[in-house]
Every structure is written in structure tokens, then in C-alpha cells.
Amino acid sequence: MSAPEKLDAHLIEIIKWHFSSETGCPFWLEWMSKNFDPKQEIKSFGDMVKFPHFQDEWLRDLQPEVWVPNAFKGKPYNIFETGGTTGMPKQRIGWDDYKHDYSEFSTKLKDEHFPPGKHWLMMGPTGPRRLRLAVEHLANVRGSSCYFIDLDPRFVKKLISNKQFDVARQYMDHVVDQAVTILKHRKVSGLFTTPKLLEALAEKVNIFEAGIRGVFCGGTTMLPQYVRFIVEEVLEGKIGFYPTYGNTLMGLAASVPLLPEDKFSITYYAPQPRAVLRVVKPDETTQTVDYDTWGRVELTTLTKEFFMPRFLERDEALRRKPRAPYEWDGVAEVRPFGAMENKIVEGVY
Amino acid sequence: MSVIPHLPALRKGVPYESLDKIDVKDHRTGEVLAQVSQVNAGIVRRDLARIGEARADLKKFTCDQLIEICKKTGEIFLTATLPLGDKGHTQSPQQYMETLSRTSGLPYVMVKRNMAKINDALANMRTVLNGLTRGLDLSIIDNGFGEQAGCPVSYYPTTNCLGLVMPSNSPAVNSLWLPAIALKTPVIIKPGREEPWTPFRLIQAFIAAGVPASAFGFYPTDHEGSGEVLKLSGRALIFGDANTVAQYKDNPKFECHGPGFSKVIIGEDQIEQWPQFIDLIAASISDNGGRSCVNASAVVVPKYGKEIADALAHKLGPVQPLPREDENARLSGFANPKMAEFINEAIESGLKEPGAEDVTAKYRNGPRRAELDGGVYMRPTIVLCDSFKHSLSNREYLCPYASVVQISQSEMLGQIGSSLVVTAITKDAKFIEQLLGSPLIERLNIGLVPTTKISWNQPHEGNMFEFLYKRRSIEVA
Numbered sequence: 001m002s003a004p005e006k007l008d009a010h011l012i013e014i015i016k017w018h019f020s021s022e023t024g025c026p027f028w029l030e031w032m033s034k035n036f037d038p039k040q041e042i043k044s045f046g047d048m049v050k051f052p053h054f055q056d057e058w059l060r061d062l063q064p065e066v067w068v069p070n071a072f073k074g075k076p077y078n079i080f081e082t083g084g085t086t087g088m089p090k091q092r093i094g095w096d097d098y099k100h101d102y103s104e105f106s107t108k109l110k111d112e113h114f115p116p117g118k119h120w121l122m123m124g125p126t127g128p129r130r131l132r133l134a135v136e137h138l139a140n141v142r143g144s145s146c147y148f149i150d151l152d153p154r155f156v157k158k159l160i161s162n163k164q165f166d167v168a169r170q171y172m173d174h175v176v177d178q179a180v181t182i183l184k185h186r187k188v189s190g191l192f193t194t195p196k197l198l199e200a201l202a203e204k205v206n207i208f209e210a211g212i213r214g215v216f217c218g219g220t221t222m223l224p225q226y227v228r229f230i231v232e233e234v235l236e237g238k239i240g241f242y243p244t245y246g247n248t249l250m251g252l253a254a255s256v257p258l259l260p261e262d263k264f265s266i267t268y269y270a271p272q273p274r275a276v277l278r279v280v281k282p283d284e285t286t287q288t289v290d291y292d293t294w295g296r297v298e299l300t301t302l303t304k305e306f307f308m309p310r311f312l313e314r315d316e317a318l319r320r321k322p323r324a325p326y327e328w329d330g331v332a333e334v335r336p337f338g339a340m341e342n343k344i345v346e347g348v349y
Numbered sequence: 350m351s352v353i354p355h356l357p358a359l360r361k362g363v364p365y366e367s368l369d370k371i372d373v374k375d376h377r378t379g380e381v382l383a384q385v386s387q388v389n390a391g392i393v394r395r396d397l398a399r400i401g402e403a404r405a406d407l408k409k410f411t412c413d414q415l416i417e418i419c420k421k422t423g424e425i426f427l428t429a430t431l432p433l434g435d436k437g438h439t440q441s442p443q444q445y446m447e448t449l450s451r452t453s454g455l456p457y458v459m460v461k462r463n464m465a466k467i468n469d470a471l472a473n474m475r476t477v478l479n480g481l482t483r484g485l486d487l488s489i490i491d492n493g494f495g496e497q498a499g500c501p502v503s504y505y506p507t508t509n510c511l512g513l514v515m516p517s518n519s520p521a522v523n524s525l526w527l528p529a530i531a532l533k534t535p536v537i538i539k540p541g542r543e544e545p546w547t548p549f550r551l552i553q554a555f556i557a558a559g560v561p562a563s564a565f566g567f568y569p570t571d572h573e574g575s576g577e578v579l580k581l582s583g584r585a586l587i588f589g590d591a592n593t594v595a596q597y598k599d600n601p602k603f604e605c606h607g608p609g610f611s612k613v614i615i616g617e618d619q620i621e622q623w624p625q626f627i628d629l630i631a632a633s634i635s636d637n638g639g640r641s642c643v644n645a646s647a648v649v650v651p652k653y654g655k656e657i658a659d660a661l662a663h664k665l666g667p668v669q670p671l672p673r674e675d676e677n678a679r680l681s682g683f684a685n686p687k688m689a690e691f692i693n694e695a696i697e698s699g700l701k702e703p704g705a706e707d708v709t710a711k712y713r714n715g716p717r718r719a720e721l722d723g724g725v726y727m728r729p730t731i732v733l734c735d736s737f738k739h740s741l742s743n744r745e746y747l748c749p750y751a752s753v754v755q756i757s758q759s760e761m762l763g764q765i766g767s768s769l770v771v772t773a774i775t776k777d778a779k780f781i782e783q784l785l786g787s788p789l790i791e792r793l794n795i796g797l798v799p800t801t802k803i804s805w806n807q808p809h810e811g812n813m814f815e816f817l818y819k820r821r822s823i824e825v826a
Contacts, residue, residue, distance in 0.1 A: 199391050203398070225369040229391050263368060 003272065003327035008044045010273035011302060015042050018307040023071040027062065028307060045276065048300060049286040051309035056249075059090040067093050069304065080130035082248040085157040089128070092248050097305045098130050101251035101271055102138040105244075108254050109142070113214025113240025118189035120146040123179045123197050124219060125153045130248045135192045135216075147186065149178045151197065176200045183210040194219035195230060202234045214240040218252075221335040224264040231264070244268065245334050249308060250275045250299050253331070256323050265318075265333055269326035276300045277331050279319035285312065288329075289319050296337055313337070354383045354438040356545050358569060359552065360396050361403050361535075362562025364435040371569070373543060375451040376684045377723035382448055383434065385545050390573040393537075396566060397510070397581040403535040404509045406561040412487035415531040416474045418558045423471030426554040427464055433549070440550065449520060449546045454682025454724060456673040459638055463521040467551070470524040473805040474531050480806035481528060481814035490532065494823050503823035508583025510535040510566070511817065514575045515548060516588040517541030517684060518747055519640050523548055525586060525606070528813045530560060537566035539578045543684040545569060579603070584816055604811040608745040609642030609769030611800045614649045614784075615657075616775025617758045623653050626774055626797070627660045633772060633800040635665055635729055638681030639749030643770050643792075645800045646745040647752045654755025658708045658733040665729035665749060666712025670721040680749070682724035689725045692746045693718045696730060699741035706733045708753075737764040762787050770800040 001009070015038045018024045024032075032038065041050055059067075064079055072095065081089040114120075120139040126132035126148055139146040151172075159168040179201055182188065191212050193201070198217060201207060207215075215235065222230070222243055231241055245268040246252040253268035253275075270277040279295040281287050289295035297315040301308040316338070317331035357364035367386035374381055410418070425431070433440035440448070446460045455463070470477060478487065485502075489495035494503035511529040515538060516522060526536050538548045545567075552565045568574060579585045587597045587605045594607030613630050615623060633645035650657055671678040683689040696717065700707055707717075709731045719726045727748035734742040734752045742752045743766055756764060762783055765771070772794040773784050784793055792807075794800065 203394060223369065225367050225387070226389055226391075228368055229389055233395060234391070 003322075004045070007273045007276065007328075011042065011045055011048075014302045014304065014307060015039055017071070017304050018069065021070065023069055023304075025067050025069045025307075027058070027066040048309055053285065053298075054308045054311040056090050056311065059092060059249075060088045064091055064093045067306065071304070078130075078133065079128070080248045081128035085154045085161075090248075092130070092306060094130070094305050097251065097274070097303050098134040099137050100274065100303075102134045103141050104271060105252050105254055106138055106141045109214065109216070109242065110240060113242075114142055114144070114190040114216075115213065116143040118144055119187060120144050120190040120192065121149070121179060121182055121188045122146055123149040123175060123191070123193040123201070124151050125194075126150040127152065131246075134252070138216075139190070144190065146192075147182050147188065149175060149182065151175045151194075172197070172200055176204060180204050183207070183212075187211055190214050190216070192216045192218075195222055195226065196220065198230065199234055207234075208236060208238050212239055214242065216242040216244065218244040218246060222266060223333055223335065224266075227258075227266055228264040231258070245331065247313075249306075249311060250277075250301060253277065256326070256330070267320040267323065267330035267332040268334065269323075269328065269330045270299075272326075272328050274301070274303050276302065276328075278329070279317055279331055280312075282316075282337075285310075291319050291321050294318055297331055297334065351436050353381055354434040354440075355436050356383055356385045356434045356549055356567075356569070358386045358388045358392070359562070359565055359567035360392070361400075362552075362556065362565050365392075366435065371542070373452050373545060376454050376543070376682055377451070380451075382452060383545070385540075385569045388568050388570050388574060390570065390577045393568055393570060393574050393577040394581065396568075397537065397577070400510045400535060400537070400566075403561075403563040403566075404506070404533065406563045407530070407533040407535060410533065410560075411491045412478070412531060412533070415533065415560070416478065416487075418555070418560055419471045419474040419527065419531050421558040422551070422554045422560070423468040425557050426471065426551060427468045429554070429557065431550055431553040431557065433553075440546075445546060445550055449544070450673045452543045452546070452684060453517065453520070454684050454726075455520070455638065456671065456675065456678030456681065458676050458678055459681060460520065462637065463519070463547075466521045467524050467527070467547075469805065470527050474528065476805045477528055478531060478814065480804070481812055485814075490818070494825065501823055501825075503821050504818040505821055506534065507817055507819050508534065510537050510582050510584075512537045512539075512578040512582025512585035514539045514578055514585070514588065515541045515544070517543040519637065520544060520547040521637070521641070522588065522606070523551055525813070527551075529817060530555060530564060532814060532817050534584075534817050535564040535566065537568065537578055537582055539568050539570055539575050542569075604813075604816050606642065606811075608646075609644070610647070610743060610745055610767060611643050611645050611770035612647045612649055612765055612768050612772070613645045613800060614761060614765070614771055614773045614775070615651070616773065616777050616780050617651045618777045618780075619774050620650060620652045623650070623657055624660065627657070627664060629772075629797055629799055630657075631661055631664045634661070634731075634751045635668070635679060635749035636799065636801045638679065639729070640681060640747050641801060642745075643801045643803065644745075644749070645751055645770075645772070647743055647754060647765070649754050649756065649761055649765060651758045651761075652755065654753050655733060658731050658753035661751070661753065662708035662712050662731040665731060666709035667714070668729050668749070669715075670719055670724065670726040670728075672722070680726045680728065682721075682726050683747075686725040688747065689718050689727050692727055692748060692750075695744075695746070696732070696741065696750070699739070699744070700732070702740060704735040704739045705741045705752075707731075708733050737766075762789070765789065767791075770794065772798055772800045 018028045019038050077093040080092050083089045122135045136146050243255045243266050253270045255266045278298045280298045282296045297313040299311045315334050317334040320330040320332045357366045369387040370384040372381040373383045430439045430441045540548045556562050587603050594605040597603040598605050670680045729749035732741045732752045734754050767789050770792045771790045
């Protein structure tokens with residue numbers, strides 16, 4: 001079966017699940033009663049444009065119970081959050097999705113970079129984020145355990161918006177100092193962090209000599225020159241680098257290993273068929289842009305735990321062709337939507 | 350060889366081609382004249398963490414040797430064909446002049462004048478250092494200690510490098526950092542976006558003359574990177590507007606170069622001869638396109654304010670933009686046309702307040718903001734203000750602009766505010782004594798000296814030696 005056929009088959013199964021009264025959640029069943037029956041209308045992924053864009057306000061304004069599929073009724077769930085710098089954060093509930101995503105991602109990691117059984121360190125946003133459990137699960141899948149150092153991105157964003165750059169810097173130092181302490185006193189070989197924190201850590205300690213062999217990174221924009229700097233100078237070409245793109249709503253899009261011809265431009269591939277990324281025209285979002293052209297990132301999540309059609313991310317990216325081992329489109333050089341026109345607070349994390 | 354030159358970053362002199370580049374364009378046609386590599390802030394941080402090595406390379410030379418190298422550098426800068434970037438391109442002095450003119454808007458005649466000024470600073474480095482150190486035997490810098498006028502003296506460097514976030518509006522500001530090399534201090538330069546040419550050419554000239562390449566950091570970078578240059582250099586020069594200067598002025602780590610608010614003052618004893626001073630005042634306002642901090646931006650007189658304003662307006666008002674190759678060109682185009690819009694709007698807005706008149710308007714025969722062959726220019730503007738309370742009375746813009754304010758001589762020093770240069774046309778001993786005692790005046794010219802005249806043996810704004818070295822007491826048993 002080809003990738004599009006696999007996607008269509010998975011889609012039909014998921015549509016049937018979410019829009020059947022025995023298995024679907026209150027939100028989508030009510031939506032169906034007011035709109036159309038997707039079981040009749042959606043036969044292939046191309047039909048998904050019949051859905052309007054998913055509104056993330058629904059995740060903020062509605063109680064989490066409305067998203068519980070009837071099939072999981074009574075089963076306690078995790079509540080994961082995103083956003084929330086001011087006001088109510090958006091919440092996604094889940095059970096095992098993150099385990100599926102990160103178990104699959106584990107197959108992309110080389111043992112020389114993340115040796116099974118050796119310890120990990122996560123330095124980055126933990127708290128109510130899916131990432132915290134996901135990274136621990138990933139370490140566990142590889143027979144490892146993980147140390148954690150938290151960074152609260154909501155606080156950092158507030159500091160930067162208020163132009164309290166000195167305090168932001170102090171906070172970043174506070175976070176990085178804790179990591180330095182762990183690296184000094186514990187044997188750690190794998191690191192998850194954000195690019196800025198990685199850079200700050202490398203300014204305080206030689207991370208190769210500290211024992212780190214693999215870095216799994218995500219969280220903010222990584223343009224080619226910055227990636228090159230991380231690979232060549234921060235990691236000195238001696239440490240495995242695994243950039244990822246993801247969030248609480250999607251899961252994790254892995255990147256393909258960089259080739260010289262990539263010129264450090266990272267392309268990410270969604271964990272299809274559980275999530276599908278498209279790069280669409282900002283003013284005509286039913287259409288994708290041409291390859292190697294900028295457009296807005298649109299995410300569709302298709303799992304039994306969560307159905308989210310055509311959510312417009314606050315990111316833009318270049319649309320890239322499929323590349324082995326992935327048979328579907330990729331997204332490259334992801335950056336905040338409108339980054340060329342506006343100043344966007346991404347923070348020091 | 351690629352068609353368009355590429356200017357790499359220089360990391361302790363070593364070329365670094367970034368994946369992130371910006372185009373530097375002709376300000377009129379938009380034609381791309383070069384690409385410039387942009388580095389991320391992390392590169393600046395990493396390199397500055399090891400800048401001590403670059404200083405050690407310069408320390409191997411004596412000051413005397415470096416002074417001789419500076420002299421040679423000046424000749425090379427002025428006459429030689431030098432490497433332009435890392436793709437095999439070269440640049441003759443003529444090409445430098447043309448390219449700089451095309452991106453900055455400066456006419457050839459002004460670029461040539463700036464080239465000569467830079468060469469003068471290099472050729473006169475011994476005189477410059479003599480002025481900065483007040484005659485110190487420079488072997489004391491080489492040895493770390495010695496004797497001067499019978500006293501033991503010792504100087505130590507305050508920094509391993511001098512950081513510079515350069516403006517784009519005048520190539521001659523590069524002359525400010527030249528003494529740092531003779532004083533064995535590496536420079537970390539973030540060039541102006543539209544003016545990478547002068548620092549790059551100067552660095553190439555220095556290297557050709559024998560200075561180790563490691564003494565030069567050339568880091569085109571973004572706002573964050575510029576911030577790191579300032580933060581991580583032990584000493585740094587700041588260029589900016591009054592708000593920027595206000596942020597840094599009380600920190601001894603920074604030497605600020607902001608608006609000069611330079612002025613010409615005529616004393617009561619000389620005012621009856623005012624027509625004889627008009628040429629000097631007009632030159633003080635408009636030389637170098639009126640863009641320097643040493644250009645006069647206010648003329649303060651005890652009498653004949655209206656007549657003097659009118660005479661200046663009559664002389665400067667008709668000045669129009671001319672083709673850049675015209676030897677008579679006196680105005681500089683704006684690389685960023687929005688800056689011209691902003692200035693024009695600020696003047697117009699000020700003129701709406703009662704008490705000010707654009708005296709040049711009637712001699713201009715056209716708008717203040719003018720265009721020529723796609724370039725945008727600001728024509729000279731003389732505004733007669735009824736007092737220093739008017740918002741246009743003490744303003745400085747990147748064009749020939751000055752207010753004329755009539756107040757009594759006894760009120761002048763109380764009202765002029767901080768002034769980088771004051772040319773006081775007076776022979777009145779009492780007034781001269783008051784001027785000499787004023788803490789508001791950085792450089793004082795007494796008599797018929799244009800505000801734009803600079804002495805090589807006296808610093809007019811900050812003292813680079815005192816900035817880069819500090820004296821300690823010493824006892825050697």
C-alpha cells in the first residue's frame with residue numbers, strides 16, 4: 001500500500017471512530033449534528049478541505065470532558081497544555097498518543113548517540129507539557145532514565161514582552177547552571193533541550209567532555225545558519241544532533257539526517273498517518289504552495305484520542321518534497337508566521 | 350568567480366562565509382553591489398571569549414612599529430587595489446569611492462574628503478597619540494611602566510578589544526577607532542548595514558601593511574549580535590541618537606558618540622561685522638553634507654537674528670542635489686529614504702508651533718525633500734526661532750540644518766545646553782573666560798574657526814588612550 005493509500009485508510013478509520021456515537025467524543029458528535037456527517041463526505045484526505053479550520057480557542061474555552069471519546073469514558077486522562085503566557089492555556093487531553101509518537105521516534109535515534117541504558121538530561125519546558133512525559137518515555141523505551149530541569153516559557157515570554165532582558169538572562173543562567181551541576185556530578189550521555197539553552201550550556205561547559213553524545217532539540221526556530229553554528233561550533237561535529245518540530249497538538253515531526261546539499265536547511269516529516277502537515281497558501285488555505293516555497297503550516301491530527309482537522313499553526317515553512325524514509329511532504333526552516341514582517345517573541349529558551 | 354562580491358565576516362581575521370547573507374544595494378537603482386555574510390550572536394560570543402589571543406598577537410609590536418604601520422596603512426587605503434571579499438574580487442580606490450557613493454548616497458567629492466581624513470588620521474598617528482597621551486613616551490605602553498617628568502608611571506589595558514557598532518551615515522567615523530590598533534587593542538566591528546566598505550577596506554589595508562589579521566573582527570550581525578559586541582567588549586564605542594546615548598552615557602565602559610548639537614556663537618563685540626562670518630557659518634552647517642556631529646546645528650547671536658538667518662538662507666537655500674560625480678555636489682542622498690521622510694515630517698511638525706520660520710523656504714524654489722535620479726535628498730534648512738524654548742532651536746538632523754536664535758550674550762551660556770563644538774566669534778576677554786569655564790562645551794574654537802575643523806593633536810570627543818588604558822601606581826624594588 002502506498003503512503004497516500006495508507007493515509008486514506010487510516011483517515012476513514014479515524015473518521016468512523018470520532019463520528020460514531022459509541023466511540024466519538026461529545027464535541028464532534030454535536031458538531032456533526034449541526035454540520036455534515038463526515039462518514040459520508042470524507043473518503044480520502046483530499047476531502048478534508050470540507051472541514052473548516054480547527055479553532056484552538058475550543059481547547060481553551062471548553063471543558064476537557066467534551067474531548068473524551070465515548071470509547072474511553074471513565075478512563076482518567078493526562079491534561080497537556082500549550083500557550084498560557086497570559087490567560088487560560090489551551091489544553092489537549094490524551095492517554096497513550098505520546099507513547100506511540102516517541103516510541104516511533106526512538107527508532108530514528110542511533111545507539112552511538114543515545115546509548116541504551118545510559119542517562120539522559122532534559123533541560124527545557126516541563127510542567128504541564130506533553131514533552132516532559134514524552135521525553136521520559138523516550139528515555140525509558142531506550143532503557144534509560146532521565147534527569148529534568150524545568151524552564152517556564154510563559155515567564156520568559158512575559159519578561160521579554162516587558163523588556164526585562166536582564167531578568168530573562170538571569171533566569172536562563174539559573175536554568176543552565178542547574179544543568180551544569182548535573183553534568184558535573186552525574187553521568188549523562190543524552191540531552192534534550194532547546195537551541196538557545198544548548199548554546200548557553202556549551203558556553204559554560206564542554207558538553208562532549210561532559211559525556212554528551214547525542215542532542216535532541218526542538219522548540220524554536222532553527223534557520224540554516226543557526227543549525228550550522230550548532231553542528232559545527234557548539235557540538236563541534238562530534239555529537240549527534242536531532243532537530244525536531246512538534247507541539248502538544250501534533251506530537252513530533254522528526255528531521256531527516258542532514259546531507260551536504262541541504263546546506264543545513266532542516267526538513268521535518270510529520271508522523272503520518274497520525275498527523276499530517278501541509279504548507280498552504282495563507283490567503284487560500286485549501287491549496288498547498290509549490291515545493292520549496294513559503295506558506296503557512298497546517299496540521300491535521302488523526303488519532304483515536306484526538307481528531308483535529310486543518311489547524312492553522314502560527315508557523316510558516318518551506319514545503320519540501322518527500323525524502324526517504326518518508327513518502328510524504330516535509331516542512332523546512334519552520335519559523336513564526338509573519339516572521340519577515342513582524343517581531344515575534346520567541347524568547348531565550 | 351561570482352559576479353557579485355561577497356564580504357565575509359572576519360573572525361579574528363579569518364574569513365567566514367555565513368549561510369545568511371544580506372544584499373547591499375545602490376540607493377538609487379536598487380542594484381545589488383555586494384552580499385554580506387551575517388553571523389548569529391553565538392558566533393560573536395564564542396569569538397569574544399577567546400579575544401585575548403588576538404591582543405597577544407598585537408602586543409608583539411611596539412607602539413612605534415604600529416605607528417609606522419599606520420602610516421603605511423593610510424597610503425595603502427588611499428592608493429592601493431585591495432581584496433574585496435573572499436571570491437577573488439578586488440577594489441581600487443576609485444571603485445571604493447564609487448561603490449560607497451552608490452550605497453551611502455555621499456557624492457564623490459565627500460567620499461574623497463573622507464578618504465583624505467582617514468588617511469590623515471593614519472599618517473598623523475604619532476601626533477594623534479601624542480595629543481591623546483599628552484606627550485607620553487610610548488615605550489611606557491610597550492613596557493607597562495616607566496618614568497615621565499620624573500614620576501614613575503604605569504599603564505595597563507582596560508580591555509582586550511574595542512567593540513564598535515558602526516553607523517552607516519559617514520565613513521569618516523571610522524577614523525575614531527584607528528588609534529586602537531596603534532595602542533595594541535584589537536577591534537571588533539559590527540559594520541553599518543549600508544556601509545561595510547570602509548571598515549573592510551581599512552582592515553585589508555592594515556593587514557597589507559603588516560598588522561596581524563587576528564587583530565580584526567568584522568561581524569555583520571543582527572540586533573542581538575550587536576548587543577553582544579557592546580556587552581562583551583571591555584570597551585565599546587556607541588553611535589546613536591540622544592535616546593541611545595542616554596542609555597549608555599553613565600557607564601564608563603562605553604564612549605558615546607551621539608548628536609553633537611554644535612553651535613556658532615557671535616559675541617556682542619563682533620556682531621556688527623556679521624556679514625563677514627556668513628561663509629564660515631554656512632560651511633560649519635553644511636560641510637560634509639551637514640551629517641557630522643561637528644556640523645553646527647544652531648547659530649546663537651545677540652542681534653540681527655533675522656538678517657543672519659536670511660543671509661544663511663540666501664546662501665544655502667538654493668543648494669540642490671547634484672549628480673554624485675559633480676565636484677560641486679554638496680548634499681548627500683539618503684540610503685534609507687524613510688529617514689528623509691522622518692526628518693522632513695519632524696521639521697514640518699516643529700514649524701507648526703508658533704515662533705519658528707523656515708527662512709530657506711523662499712530661496713529653495715521647491716520642496717525640502719528632493720529627488721534626483723531616484724535618490725532622495727534633504728535640502729538645507731535654516732529656521733529662525735524666537736527662543737531656545739522652541740522645539741526646533743536645538744535639534745540636529747542628518748542634513749544641513751540649523752536654527753538661528755537671538756538672545757542676549759549674558760543668557761547664551763545658560764541656554765545653549767551641551768555642545769560638542771562651539772565656535773565663539775568674539776574677542777571679549779570676559780566672555781572668553783566664561784566660555785572657557787563652561788562644562789557644557791567639549792571643544793571650543795575661539796575666533797574664525799569652522800566647527801568642522803578637527804585637530805589631530807587634541808581629541809574632540811572622548812580620549813581613546815584614557816579609554817583603553819588606565820594608570821596605576823607602581824613601585825619596582
